Amino acid sequence: MNALIVGADRIEPIRQELERQADTLGIHRCLHWSGRTVGDTRRQVPDNTRLIVVICDRLNHQLLNSVRKQAGKLGVPVIYARHSLIEVRSKLRMLVTPA
DSSP states (O other): OEEEEESOSOOHHHHHHHHHTHHHHTOOEEEEEOSOSGGGGGOOOOTTEEEEEEEOTTOOHHHHHHHHHHHHHHTOOEEEEOSOHHHHHHHHHHHHSOO
């Protein structure tokens, strides 16, 4: 299964965190859409996506809405965060161990 990171330019710390928790989340590969390419709003979320992480900094609303709709249709959880590894970690923890 894949994880999709949408937004941001430098995602290495977030990618490393997802890879660190890969066994728990069932993720084998991380994909990245920067949101800066003209056609990104028309891209389709792959069917084998298990998690979407949306980095809200510098992300246009069209892409955000497109990803949100596709995630809803696929039943994929979405994590929204600013470009902060600490925030992503805490939201991943809440996803793995729901209260």
